[in-house]
Amino acid sequence: MPKPKKPTEIEQIVAEKEEYLNGWKRAMADLDNYKKQVGKEKEMVVQFLKVNSVSGMLPIVANFEKAIGAIPTEQKESEWTKGIVAIKIQLDELLKKEGLEKMITVGQKFDPNLHEALLEEESEGEEGMILEEFEPGYRIGERVVKYPRVKVAKKRN
Template structure:
């Protein structure tokens, strides 16, 4: 009888270990899938940011006579939809102007003489973005020297 109880204990312990291993495996797979999804999403979002840049450039240089046209309003609406989409996915623009240069968020492309305190950002050349707090594209900026 003791032998049967001992074997039962061994089988139960083995089954419990196997169950725990399986649960850990499932959690590991879920993390892996989540990481892959984030990577794929990040790659797609970076490509969309290039489209947003193009819209911003088009709006920045639109002719004065078109500023109040229906076409310009439509282009602005499309850009706003892209901004809303990015925001809904956790993408946020990195603050630049009048901020202290931070190499984790900014890429300095030029240092210029300015009245601003040394190391302050005085011009944004290209917007930078973060996805859930992780920089996916640093802001390209000019800083004061």
């Protein structure tokens, strides 16, 4: 039986080079994965902070809407009223820049993951369709910040 051949010095160096190169490639892949993970975590933190800050402003938006809706007709053209409306528009624009979107609900299919049903009403229309919105809902991206409160259609008996 022949003796196994001893690797030459060059073969040993080539084998070491391959080992080091493979280790370097693994380390680079690990670094790339780490960077991606940190990027995702950073995005999640930013989104969380946006949702928290924006959700705190939603009651203010609702109060502005109620106040503007309660302005007597004879005062709708006053400078004071126009100022209040302008402030509301500025607030809406600020929230929109932060990614806040008002959810469209009426005429949409009810989804318990996206909507809060307060009432069901018998209807000739398709069961499960949203008939009325009592309070608007808002989202940032795919994340719901405030669930809309709605009335949902059910089949007549």
